[in-house]
Amino acid sequence: MTEPQAMDGLDDLGDLYGEMILDHQRRPRNFRDLPDANRRAVGHNPLCGDRIAITVRLEADSIREIGFTGDGCAISKASASIMTDAVKSRTRAEVEALYGKFHSLVTGPSTGAPGDGAALGKLAVFGGVSRFPMRVKCATLAWHTLRAALEGRGATVTTEKESS
Ligand code: ZN
Numbered sequence: 650m651t652e653p654q655a656m657d658g659l660d661d662l663g664d665l666y667g668e669m670i671l672d673h674q675r676r677p678r679n680f681r682d683l684p685d686a687n688r689r690a691v692g693h694n695p696l697c698g699d700r701i702a703i704t705v706r707l708e709a710d711s712i713r714e715i716g717f718t719g720d721g722c723a724i725s726k727a728s729a730s731i732m733t734d735a736v737k738s739r740t741r742a743e744v745e746a747l748y749g750k751f752h753s754l755v756t757g758p759s760t761g762a763p764g765d766g767a768a769l770g771k772l773a774v775f776g777g778v779s780r781f782p783m784r785v786k787c788a789t790l791a792w793h794t795l796r797a798a799l800e801g802r803g804a805t806v807t808t809e810k811e812s813s
Contacts, residue, residue: 692794
């Protein structure tokens with residue numbers, strides 16, 4: 650059964666939330682903490698209140714297993730969910746390349762090379778985010794967190810400069 654959009658508090662964001670984004674928000678994939686993770690990081694987007702923890706088992710420089718936990722808005726959760734599916738079994742270099750394409754997608758009118766949309770697969774559903782600048786940080790939070798984890802920084806990353 651499809652709930653009316655108003656019940657989800659989506660109001661003016663309207664068509665930004667496609668069916669796939671809503672599905673991943675309601676039933677996030679890889680939503681768990683890996684007990685045998687060897688990389689982890691926490692990401693925080695204070696502008697929206699999104700907080701995501703990513704755990705990764707990295708083997709031979711590629712992502713063997715990945716999970717995330719945390720809470721936030723529909724975009725941040727769906728982005729983390731779809732990202733964890735998209736990066737599984739990829740190397741760190743491949744994750745960086747994918748992040749570059751995703752970042753161009755959500756930050757502006759496509760300047761990427763033709764074919765980037767296809768390379769992004771399901772991640773392409775976040776194309777609408779570029780029309781909502783406030784939501785870009787929600788969409789990229791999981792990626793910032795994953796990159797921090799892969800670099801072994803292990804710390805909490807934030808989308809904003811700490812003012813204190
Ligand atoms: Zn958010």
